Amino acid sequence: xxxxxxxxxxxxxxxxxxxxxxxxxxxxxxxxxxxxxxxxxxxxxxxxxxxxxxxxxxxxxxxxxxxxxxxxxxxxxxxxxxxxxxxxxxxxxxxxxxxxxxxxxxxxxxxxxxxxxxxxxxxxxxxxxxxxxxxxxxxxxxxxxxxxxxxxxxxxxxxxxxxxxxxxxxxxxxxxxxxxxxxxxxxxxxxxxxxxxxxxxxxxxxxxxxxxxxxxxxxxxxxxxxxxxxxxxxxxxxxxxxxxxxxxxxxxxxxxxxxxxxxxxxxxxxxxxxxxxxxxxxxxxxxxxxxxxxxxxxxxxxxxxxxxxxxxxxxxxxxxxxxxxxxxxxxxxxxxxxxxxxxxxxxxxxxxxxxxxxxxxxxxxxxxxxxxxxxxxxxxxxxxxxxxxxxxxxxxxxxxxxxxxxxxxxxxxxxxxxxxxxxxxxxxxxxxxxxxxxxxxxxxxxxxxxxxxxxxxxxxxxxxxxxxxxxxxxxxxxxxxxxxxxxxxxxxxxxxxxxxxxxxxxxxxxxxxxxxxxxxxxxxxxxxxxxxxxxxxxxxxxxxxxxxxxxxxxxxxxxxxxxxxxxxxxxxxxxxxxxxxxxxxxxxxxxxxxxxx
Amino acid sequence: xxxxxxxxxxxxxxxxxxxxxxxxxxxxxxxxxxxxxxxxxxxxxxxxxxxxxxxxxxxxxxxxxxxxxxxxxxxxxxxxxxxxxxxxxxxxxxxxxxxxxxxxxxxxxxxxxxxxxxxxxxxxxxxxxxxxxxxxxxxxxxxxxxxxxxxxxxxxxxxxxxxxxxxxxxxxxxxxxxxxxxxxxxxxxxxxxxxxxxxxxxxx
Numbered sequence: 090x091x092x093x094x095x096x097x098x099x100x101x102x103x104x105x106x107x108x109x110x111x112x113x114x115x116x117x118x119x120x121x122x123x124x125x126x127x128x129x130x131x132x133x134x135x136x137x138x139x140x141x142x143x144x145x146x147x148x149x150x151x152x153x154x155x156x157x158x159x160x161x162x163x164x165x166x167x168x169x170x171x172x173x174x175x176x177x178x179x180x181x182x183x184x185x186x187x188x189x190x191x192x193x194x195x196x197x198x199x200x201x202x203x204x205x206x207x208x209x210x211x212x213x214x215x216x217x218x219x220x221x222x223x224x225x226x227x228x229x230x231x232x233x234x235x236x237x238x239x240x241x242x243x244x245x246x247x248x249x250x251x252x253x254x255x256x257x258x259x260x261x262x263x264x265x266x267x268x269x270x271x272x273x274x275x276x277x278x279x280x281x282x283x284x285x286x287x288x289x290x291x292x293x294x295x296x297x298x299x300x301x302x303x304x305x306x307x308x309x310x311x312x313x314x315x316x317x318x319x320x321x322x323x324x325x326x327x328x329x330x331x332x333x334x335x336x337x338x339x340x341x342x343x344x345x346x347x348x349x350x351x352x353x354x355x356x357x358x359x360x361x362x363x364x365x366x367x368x369x370x371x372x373x374x375x376x377x378x379x380x381x382x383x384x385x386x387x388x389x390x391x392x393x394x395x396x397x398x399x400x401x402x403x404x405x406x407x408x409x410x411x412x413x414x415x416x417x418x419x420x421x422x423x424x425x426x427x428x429x430x431x432x433x434x435x436x437x438x439x440x441x442x443x444x445x446x447x448x449x450x451x452x453x454x455x456x457x458x459x460x461x462x463x464x465x466x467x468x469x470x471x472x473x474x475x476x477x478x479x480x481x482x483x484x485x486x487x488x489x490x491x492x493x494x495x496x497x498x499x500x501x502x503x504x505x506x507x508x509x510x511x512x513x514x515x516x517x518x519x520x521x522x523x524x525x526x527x528x529x530x531x532x533x534x535x536x537x538x539x540x541x542x543x544x545x546x547x548x549x550x551x552x553x554x555x556x557x558x559x560x561x562x563x564x565x566x567x568x569x570x571x572x573x574x575x576x577x578x579x580x581x582x583x584x585x586x587x588x589x590x591x592x593x594x595x596x597x598x599x600x601x602x603x604x605x606x607x608x609x610x611x612x613x614x615x616x617x618x619x620x621x622x623x624x625x626x627x628x629x630x631x632x633x634x635x636x637x638x639x640x641x642x643x644x645x646x647x648x649x650x651x652x653x654x655x656x657x658x659x660x661x662x663x664x665x666x667x668x669x670x671x672x673x674x675x676x677x678x679x680x681x682x683x684x685x686x
Numbered sequence: 687x688x689x690x691x692x693x694x695x696x697x698x699x700x701x702x703x704x705x706x707x708x709x710x711x712x713x714x715x716x717x718x719x720x721x722x723x724x725x726x727x728x729x730x731x732x733x734x735x736x737x738x739x740x741x742x743x744x745x746x747x748x749x750x751x752x753x754x755x756x757x758x759x760x761x762x763x764x765x766x767x768x769x770x771x772x773x774x775x776x777x778x779x780x781x782x783x784x785x786x787x788x789x790x791x792x793x794x795x796x797x798x799x800x801x802x803x804x805x806x807x808x809x810x811x812x813x814x815x816x817x818x819x820x821x822x823x824x825x826x827x828x829x830x831x832x833x834x835x836x837x838x839x840x841x842x843x844x845x846x847x848x849x850x851x852x853x854x855x856x857x858x859x860x861x862x863x864x865x866x867x868x869x870x871x872x873x874x875x876x877x878x879x880x881x882x883x884x885x886x887x888x889x890x
Binding site for chain 1: 723772774834852890
């Protein structure tokens with residue numbers, strides 16, 4: 090297919106062997122790339138019920154047909170694996186430039202299986218055979234130091250996926266850092282890489298250009314898209330000026346900014362950690378991914394530390410979620426998470442779980458107290474190094490709370506910690522959390538875009554009418570975006586009508602919006618079937634009990650709970666799933682999903 | 687399926703707006719949404735500008751059911767749009783400027799700033815028998831796979847949206863662009879700047 094190299098690099102770490110694997114045209118047409126392709130490959134190649142930290146588990150990194158073209162925000166790429174946190178399928182998405190340069194080296198993706206006997210890293214260099222190099226001197230280093238060392242060894246012009254001590258220590262909330270400042274953050278993917286003794290994957294020196302079917306037409310479409318990105322307020326100013334932390338004040342005013350482990354939805358002190366405050370006090374310069382006109386990232390300095398972010402979710406998870414409103418403490422904890430290679434959301438929510446356990450008298454650790462700024466960095470360190478209470482927090486909130494017989498204290502779905510929108514204030518998003526194939530994630534079906542940000546138009550955030558229908562559409566759309574691969578934020582200005590045109594110009598294949606949505610539906614159902622195979626079911630399509638029966642006591646979302654059961658029943662019906670939430674054989678046949686498990 | 691109060695209010699608001707704007711006569715036009723795996727659509731011959739709760743009819747999404755006895759005449763087009771496009775809401779109206787221009791042009795190029803930012807152009811199609819659902823249900827979805835609306839020549843507009851408000855904006859936006867184009871054409875003078883040519887909308 091045009092727009093792709095049509096081949097993956099398969100890495101067998103057991104035998105330290107590389108092979109080029111061609112991807113059949115039909116699979117590319119049906120799954121496109123990125124998340125879709127990763128899901129297809131994982132479901133075909135991974136046997137059932139494999140422990141996610143077993144060497145047999147796979148890490149599948151992949152770009153899509155947009156990568157390296159002139160399509161705006163094409164720098165993102167995808168990772169698919171089985172998560173040690175959820176025991177289900179996991180798709181993740183990261184920005185920067187690694188994905189584009191992997192493609193320039195001639196590979197649409199890298200499929201990593203097996204495990205090394207000793208720590209090592211992989212070098213993929215354009216025009217050369219990939220190699221594995223030992224990394225005993227890098228093992229134990231944080232992600233920033235590792236990147237610096239790799240630059241000394243391999244040259245400055247490299248991109249690297251790196252795990253920190255958390256990944257090495259198989260912490261279940263460990264991330265894979267991308268050039269030390271971006272991340273495949275969620276789902277414990279860093280632990281999967283750690284279980285393979287793989288410290289880093291480095292790309293350099295690629296120069297292959299993307300073969301575009303109709304570059305003149307693509308240029309015309311892209312020009313129109315760029316004009317749109319320039320005039321839509323969110324992409325024109327909100328994100329560029331304030332970054333994602335622009336959300337803090339907005340969500341707090343709506344009374345759905347989770348405070349103290351989702352016990353409250355509003356706190357006037359939240360403004361102390363807002364995007365405006367970050368801009369004033371921390372921001373050094375703006376920064377963006379490859380081919381991105383939005384540039385939502387920012388390099389910051391907090392006290393004697395510097396780094397990137399914090400992003401909205403990180404500000405919240407490590408700040409007001411813990412009762413902490415000191416911007417320096419929050420930012421430094423965020424930097425530390427990046428250095429140790431820890432997911433900031435799961436880290437914050439697992440710590441807040443501990444703080445609530447402490448508050449309930451179920452745990453005795455004075456460092457775990459809402460509002461305690463002095464011990465936060467130490468706790469992050471303990472998680473990464475698997476020391477003391479950090480051993481249990483690093484297992485994720487579900488196992489942590491279970492240990493103290495208080496599962497209701499864990500704010501998770503399917504084991505993945507929830508992000509920074511209290512579902513009681515955004516009912517469609519609540520259903521999105523419950524039905525997300527990767528667990529507690531807002532991006533899988535971002536209903537808040539309609540319920541909060543009125544994109545394309547506002548809908549009532551507290552009613553259920555039409556929400557399951559809209560959610561199915563949003564989930565299918567997102568599966569496509571993650572497969573093309575394009576940034577979610579481009580969606581504030583563009584949409585599938587643009588994306589279909591770009592894809593048609595790149596590949597020469599007659600894609601339209603409906604064809605893309607069918608592919609999205611196919612991907613979503615294949616993920617679901619994968620999860621069913623791994624033992625996940627209707628019991629997992631739920632929310633922590635407080636969202637179902639305990640209304641918020643104050644703020645603009647006061648008095649509401651999530652009427653999940655009614656929406657879930659409708660959602661299954663609309664999806665064409667049976668009453669247990671399992672895709673029917675007729676549906677799978679219609680979507681051309683052939684099961685080999 | 688019980689129709690929630692919030693849905694009724696939405697239909698009432700949008701229906702009233704369409705009639706007040708002069709896009710529909712007292713009993714013409716129809717609006718619908720996709721909800722709960724069903725279609726909720728205006729009842730046939732109900733007054734769009736003054737809808738009652740019982741003027742909303744719940745219909746099967748996938749195939750004809752007995753609701754077609756009372757549902758809008760254009761139910762077949764709405765259903766086809768839900769089945770064949772990403773529509774979550776549909777509006778059919780008889781916008782006068784859109785209809786007028788459809789009788790003299792093959793597509794309406796948006797020459798106003800808002801129109802070209804949002805839409806670029808408004809496609810027009812010929813349908814053998816323009817009023818009634820049968821022929822339009824075949825032709826309209828083909829266009830709405832890639833555009834937010836289409837004008838059936840001499841008849842009216844079909845617009846989709848993610849919500850009913852979204853579809854309404856597409857209907858009113860199309861009419862605004864058509865009106866500006868119509869008024870500009872009336873002057874008989876050349877455009878000092880034609881954005882549509884700069885962006886080459888013919889290929890959109």
